[in-house]
Amino acid sequence: MREKLIEFRNVSFRYREEHPWVLKNCSFEIYEDESIAIIGHNGSGKSTIAKLINGLLFPQEGEILIAGKPVTEETIWDIRKDVGMVFQNPDNQFVGTTVQDDVAFGMENRGIPREEMIARIEESLTAVGMQDYHLTEPHRLSGGQKQRVAIAGVLAVSPKVLILDEATAMLDPKGRTEIMNTLNQVQEKNNLSLITITHDLHEVVQSDRVIVMNHGEIWDEATPREIFAKKHALREIGLDVPFVAILADELQEKGLALTKEPLNHEELLEELWTLHSTT
Structure with a gap:
């Protein structure tokens, strides 16, 4: 039986006290080695969930547990060792002058020995099909290649869960398909939990389970096939079928x-x- 990796217990969040609630009393669980898609229209609360999992935000109400540990200001640095995140714009994540420098950055911060770093750089770049670009400057890469390098940088630190927050939104349809196929292969090989935050229903097909958000609440939670069967209702909440x-x-x-x-x-x-x- 798979262990619970992430647990939201009656979580509510708003950005300011006078603002409306972005999340309202949300409860769900994500298990080890599971592939989950969290979908919803803009403003539905899905990206806020990603930031709460990674400890970029903290809930005003409720509790979040990662691998059994409550997410608090005291535990956040331990939590982030288990949670990797890839954002919509890969340029915002680049810090190195070359591809290999960028992939090495997270490992350097964790004090990983040099010999192991070299092996992990090779392994993670190979996993995303970028093994021939070690010395390339990131700004010379295409959008899809940049996103692959961003994913490699997260993989190199061996997280338990990988979150993609609208990570394919800036790519063309071919690039999106390639990234999603790569990610599914990586998830299977590395026994990761994969969380895809998106408004694009095309990206949920290979997920084990889909959580649909609407106005800060969980509208539905089911398999992709069960969600697709509700196409008329999905259109009503602003999602393209x-x-x-x-x-x-x-x-x-x-x-x-x-x-x-x-x-x-x-x-x-x-x-x-x-x-x-x-x-």
Whole structure:
């Protein structure tokens, strides 16, 4: 049985006392080696959750536990050893003059021996397909390459959980797909918990579970397939439904009885082929 890694217990948060609550009485659990997507429209509270997990913010009400430890000002530096975060704009995370310097930065802060650092730099850059860019200056990289290096820098310090806060928002569709595929491979190989914060339902397909936020509250929590089946309700709370889900809906309205909600084009084609073979 998998252990609880992150636990939110009735957490509420607002940025100032006179401001409205950004999160209202939120409770959920995330387990070791689990892939979770947290989705919602802008202002729904999803990015605030990421900052609370990483101790960049603290709740006014409720409690957050990481690996059984309450997140407080006293525990925050221990917590951050277990939690890595990749932001929307990778330029904000670069501190080194070369790719390898940047990946080394977090390890230097933790006092990791040089021999181990060299091995981890190679391993983490290889994991994200950037092993040929050790001495490249970060500003010479494309947006997707920069984001890969940012991910490598987090992987190098061996966190238990990796959070992506809208980390693919600045990339084109091809770049987004490549990053998400890379991350899923990395998560599987390194036994990480992966938390993807996004408003793009295309990015939730490979997650084990999806938490949908709406106006600071948990609107739903289910598997991607179960969430996709609620396409009309998702539109009502301001989320764009993937084209494949819209197409599947249209086909069913035309009388084609699909056996399951398709998550991608491949599954839809498989469903159509099965239907064609049996008619």
